[in-house]
Amino acid sequence: MKVNKNFDNLVSNYLFAEVAKRTSDFIEKNPDKKVIKLGIGDVTLPLAPVVVDAMKEGADELGKKETFKGYPDYEGYEFVRQAVSDYYKSFGVTVGADEILITDGAKSDSGNIGDIFSEDNVVLVTDPVYPVYVDSNIMAGRKIIYADSNERNGFAAMPDDSVKADIIYLCSPNNPTGSAYTYDQLKAWVDYANKNDSVIIYDAAYEAFITEDNCPRSIFAVEGARTCAIELCSLSKTAGFTGTRCGYTVIPKELERDGHNIYKLWYRREATKFNGVSWPVQRGAAAVFSEEGQRQIKENIAYYQENARIISSAMDELGIYYTGGKNSPYIWLKCPNGMGSWEFFDFLLEKANVVGTPGEGFGENGAGYFRLTSFGDRDNTIEAVERIKKVLCNR
Numbered sequence: 001m002k003v004n005k006n007f008d009n010l011v012s013n014y015l016f017a018e019v020a021k022r023t024s025d026f027i028e029k030n031p032d033k034k035v036i037k038l039g040i041g042d043v044t045l046p047l048a049p050v051v052v053d054a055m056k057e058g059a060d061e062l063g064k065k066e067t068f069k070g071y072p073d074y075e076g077y078e079f080v081r082q083a084v085s086d087y088y089k090s091f092g093v094t095v096g097a098d099e100i101l102i103t104d105g106a107k108s109d110s111g112n113i114g115d116i117f118s119e120d121n122v123v124l125v126t127d128p129v130y131p132v133y134v135d136s137n138i139m140a141g142r143k144i145i146y147a148d149s150n151e152r153n154g155f156a157a158m159p160d161d162s163v164k165a166d167i168i169y170l171c172s173p174n175n176p177t178g179s180a181y182t183y184d185q186l187k188a189w190v191d192y193a194n195k196n197d198s199v200i201i202y203d204a205a206y207e208a209f210i211t212e213d214n215c216p217r218s219i220f221a222v223e224g225a226r227t228c229a230i231e232l233c234s235l236s237k238t239a240g241f242t243g244t245r246c247g248y249t250v251i252p253k254e255l256e257r258d259g260h261n262i263y264k265l266w267y268r269r270e271a272t273k274f275n276g277v278s279w280p281v282q283r284g285a286a287a288v289f290s291e292e293g294q295r296q297i298k299e300n301i302a303y304y305q306e307n308a309r310i311i312s313s314a315m316d317e318l319g320i321y322y323t324g325g326k327n328s329p330y331i332w333l334k335c336p337n338g339m340g341s342w343e344f345f346d347f348l349l350e351k352a353n354v355v356g357t358p359g360e361g362f363g364e365n366g367a368g369y370f371r372l373t374s375f376g377d378r379d380n381t382i383e384a385v386e387r388i389k390k391v392l393c394n395r
């Protein structure tokens with residue numbers, strides 16, 4: 001018996017464990033201090049009422065013989081896929097219901113999609129990066145190369161024609177940097193992928209936070225994307241499904257590589273290893289895309305967006321360089337006064353009793369940067385920002 005030795009190549013990601021440890025040590029030593037956490041990537045507002053009602057109805061339907069449901073269709077129920085397709089139409093993108101598969105979320109999808117690709121492909125990720133893309137490809141034994149996101153390109157890495165990559169992970173709006181690609185920037189990636197016979201795995205988990213018209217909500221808004229891209233999306237951050245679990249993949253029927261249809265490979269993978277999302281959750285997901293559902297979830301998104309605006313305007317006042325905040329719940333800032341990521345973490349915790357996330361946990365280019373999130377409570381966000389302003393002005 002042999003285990004998958006690729007696991008030996010994983011770098012132990014101690015980031016969140018270390019953040020939790022330093023925070024709990026501080027709280028233990030300072031029980032009178034109110035610590036505010038702006039480091040979390042999880043939502044805090046509850047599910048929209050229309051979604052809860054649909055889930056309750058779904059549960060009731062399971063309790064009656066006439067409406068009971070067993071295994072769902074592998075690709076998700078047609079009415080949910082149609083609702084997703086109509087949602088894309090609402091921002092001007094045409095994808096067929098038969099090009100959509102309902103899944104349990106973008107984290108699993110971004111790892112699982114690798115099943116359909118050979119392990120000798122070269123994978124390109126942008127640095128800093130959502131760690132799942134890296135770790136899942138290390139587990140599969142693939143070579144990983146990095147495209148630099150940095151201050152010079154506004155933390156939005158661009159393709160380099162002298163580099164050959166087979167699989168490209170893009171995330172826009174980006175976690176952790178909050179930057180969102182413009183149409184022209186995405187077009188450059190699409191052109192690169194079509195020219196090099198690569199596939200783009202496009203993570204649109206934060207699309208609902210986009211406010212600027214020149215930043216597409218979907219890669220399929222970009223001409224040429226249908227022959228090179230797979231889109232992953234999720235209801236986690238848009239509708240508070242982090243605990244409930246529902247997402248979707250979009251694969252255009254014309255996407256072919258190496259003599260194979262990519263939709264068919266992914267469908268086969270899902271049919272073999274995944275038995276679908278539960279009926280109450282799919283009922284809830286469909287409700288997200290109803291007119292009332294959209295109105296209700298937009299209220300929650302607006303709440304987080306206002307938190308992001310509050311944090312960003314504090315950075316503006318302090319003259320601190322940052323990306324994100326506008327099209328994203330994340331604010332990615334340069335640690336002031338040349339501090340390192342962990343140095344700034346300790347400084348903020350001790351002086352302002354505020355917790356954020358050190359950038360170097362997301363890759364080499366994150367060193368010296370820091371992530372704050374807008375998923376917290378409004379009053380706490382305001383208080384945290386006031387404290388940050390105070391300690392940085394008094395330094």
Ligand code: PLP
Nearest residue numbers: 041105106107130175205234236
């Ligand atoms: N993709 C990105 C870029 C994320 O930041 C996250 C969660 O933080 C996910 C995917 C996970 O999404 P899901 O909850 O749908 O698995």
